[in-house]
Amino acid sequence: MNKQDYIKTAEGYAYDYPRAAVTTDCVIFGFDGTQLQVLLIERGVEPYKGHWALPGGFLRMDESVEECAFRELREETSIEPEMLEQFGVFSAVNRDPRGRVITIAFYALVRKEAVKGGDDASDARWFDIDSLPHLAFDHNDILKEARQALKRDIHHQPVAFKLLAEHFTMPQLQRLYERILGVTFDRGNFRKKMIASGVVREEQTKPVYTGHRPGKLFSFNLFGYGKMKEDGSNSQEF
Amino acid sequence: MNKQDYIKTAEGYAYDYPRAAVTTDCVIFGFDGTQLQVLLIERGVEPYKGHWALPGGFLRMDESVEECAFRELREETSIEPEMLEQFGVFSAVNRDPRGRVITIAFYALVRKEAVKGGDDASDARWFDIDSLPHLAFDHNDILKEARQALKRDIHHQPVAFKLLAEHFTMPQLQRLYERILGVTFDRGNFRKKMIASGVVREEQTKPVYTGHRPGKLFSFNLFGYGKMKEDGSNSQEF
DNA sequence: TATCTTTGCGTAAAATTTACACAAATAACA
DNA sequence: TGTTATTTGTGTAAATTTTACGCAAAGATA
Numbered sequence: 001m002n003k004q005d006y007i008k009t010a011e012g013y014a015y016d017y018p019r020a021a022v023t024t025d026c027v028i029f030g031f032d033g034t035q036l037q038v039l040l041i042e043r044g045v046e047p048y049k050g051h052w053a054l055p056g057g058f059l060r061m062d063e064s065v066e067e068c069a070f071r072e073l074r075e076e077t078s079i080e081p082e083m084l085e086q087f088g089v090f091s092a093v094n095r096d097p098r099g100r101v102i103t104i105a106f107y108a109l110v111r112k113e114a115v116k117g118g119d120d121a122s123d124a125r126w127f128d129i130d131s132l133p134h135l136a137f138d139h140n141d142i143l144k145e146a147r148q149a150l151k152r153d154i155h156h157q158p159v160a161f162k163l164l165a166e167h168f169t170m171p172q173l174q175r176l177y178e179r180i181l182g183v184t185f186d187r188g189n190f191r192k193k194m195i196a197s198g199v200v201r202e203e204q205t206k207p208v209y210t211g212h213r214p215g216k217l218f219s220f221n222l223f224g225y226g227k228m229k230e231d232g233s234n235s236q237e238f
Numbered sequence: 239m240n241k242q243d244y245i246k247t248a249e250g251y252a253y254d255y256p257r258a259a260v261t262t263d264c265v266i267f268g269f270d271g272t273q274l275q276v277l278l279i280e281r282g283v284e285p286y287k288g289h290w291a292l293p294g295g296f297l298r299m300d301e302s303v304e305e306c307a308f309r310e311l312r313e314e315t316s317i318e319p320e321m322l323e324q325f326g327v328f329s330a331v332n333r334d335p336r337g338r339v340i341t342i343a344f345y346a347l348v349r350k351e352a353v354k355g356g357d358d359a360s361d362a363r364w365f366d367i368d369s370l371p372h373l374a375f376d377h378n379d380i381l382k383e384a385r386q387a388l389k390r391d392i393h394h395q396p397v398a399f400k401l402l403a404e405h406f407t408m409p410q411l412q413r414l415y416e417r418i419l420g421v422t423f424d425r426g427n428f429r430k431k432m433i434a435s436g437v438v439r440e441e442q443t444k445p446v447y448t449g450h451r452p453g454k455l456f457s458f459n460l461f462g463y464g465k466m467k468e469d470g471s472n473s474q475e476f
Numbered sequence: 477t478a479t480c481t482t483t484g485c486g487t488a489a490a491a492t493t494t495a496c497a498c499a500a501a502t503a504a505c506a
Numbered sequence: 507t508g509t510t511a512t513t514t515g516t517g518t519a520a521a522t523t524t525t526a527c528g529c530a531a532a533g534a535t536a
Contacts, residue, residue: 187515453482453483
């Protein structure tokens with residue numbers, strides 16, 4: 001541990017200069033097969049009591065901001081994502097009515113069916129990303145930047161697969177890409193390119209479906225993904 | 239202004255909970271025509287007195303982290319870059335011997351010839367990015383991530399042009415891309431693609447050069463760049 | 477004028493992307 | 507049992523882009 005840089009007084013922890021408080025906030029993305037979604041929690045205390053907000057909280061002295069984000073997420077939503085991606089710092093002087101608070105923003109990708117909390121008697125709820133309520137603090141701004149970060153990262157990281165179940169069909173994967181990027185792809189070409197890239201592997205499992213021809217099942221191929229990244233870095237693209 | 243969230247005591251500013259200090263640090267990239275470079279300053283005080291470090295300093299209560307980064311940069315190096323790109327937060331519990339300090343890291347791109355300070359009797363100096371000294375704090379780690387961020391952003395933002403003089407030759411631009419990305423390109427293809435993309439415009443100015451055939455001069459074409467981005471977002475690339 | 481070095485530019489082959497068309501699989505239903 | 511509706515799987519040809527490579531052009535130097 002570091003030497004202490006404060007003096008404990010009757011009024012609290014005293015420093016030579018005023019200090020901002022540090023928090024972390026998390027944007028939890030999910031996908032219901034059609035819409036990109038976000039997990040929000042309803043605030044139980046002032047300020048913004050009753051408003052929806054991103055899960056998050058104050059940094060402790062014995063943890064990094066990543067550890068803080070994981071902890072708050074576990075405490076408030078019981079979610080333990082594989083990874084949190086840090087995408088921005090929000091520090092406008094008046095962003096928090098309690099005083100000077102800056103927040104480090106992360107996003108996480110989860111399979112909705114793997115989330116325990118958030119559907120029982122909890123105060124957490126999934127919202128379609130295109131019909132969000134007005135959120136507490138500057139959380140609407142944070143969410144906007146989270147979407148951009150996701151859009152940016154999907155090209156370089158195996159982002160989509162963390163939002164889907166272990167087995168998924170090609171149309172499901174395509175719909176997710178389309179929602180994240182805000183575009184539409186040709187079905188045949190999307191499939192061809194995905195398979196050619198080696199990031200997906202066809203599974204033998206029989207698909208259960210309803211109403212029409214069922215799609216073949218695929219899974220994410222970590223090995224193939226690694227190879228894709230290598231090749232990409234040597235290419236002439238710029 | 240916010241209401242005060244501290245109590246001023248004889249020992250300093252007192253808070254209910256202990257707080258980490260917040261700093262910003264800046265990685266200033268430059269390009270000398272051959273090597274990618276970084277501007278560092280020599281620390282005049284403990285800790286790490288005499289060591290080289292990134293310019294940066296403590297967040298004040300009346301500024302955002304962006305404003306803090308700009309201010310510190312101006313104070314320590316006289317540089318006023320067009321923009322600072324935030325790329326990471328470093329918050330390991332023991333990263334600063336003075337106590338609990340987290341830092342928000344930015345990078346900036348500057349034309350070396352436009353930098354006033356840093357070459358007179360100042361304590362700032364340019365270093366080739368591949369022969370850096372051992373830096374103060376965790377600044378070597380920060381620099382490593384800055385390089386990755388630059389590498390990532392060069393595809394989506396007009397990064398390279400901020401490092402070159404207003405007029406530049408195609409081989410100069412190519413060398414810069416090659417240094418940032420760590421690859422080599424075919425000369426003819428690089429040129430073709432750059433011109434076709436519309437991000438550069440040929441200038442009429444006569445080139446001054448020595449030793450061999452001089453390259454034509456180009457400049458960055460903001461309008462063409464904007465168009466490129468639009469098209470890109472509608473494409474089928476994923 | 478010949479030589480050296482680097483830049484500018486063209487071209488053909490290879491690879492990829494794009495735009496469609498059509499067959500196949502399943503459920504629902506007459 | 508066939509017929510229809512819907513969605514998925516697959517092939518193919520044209521258009522476009524990428525890649526590899528060669529040669530001429532523009533200075534400087536001797």
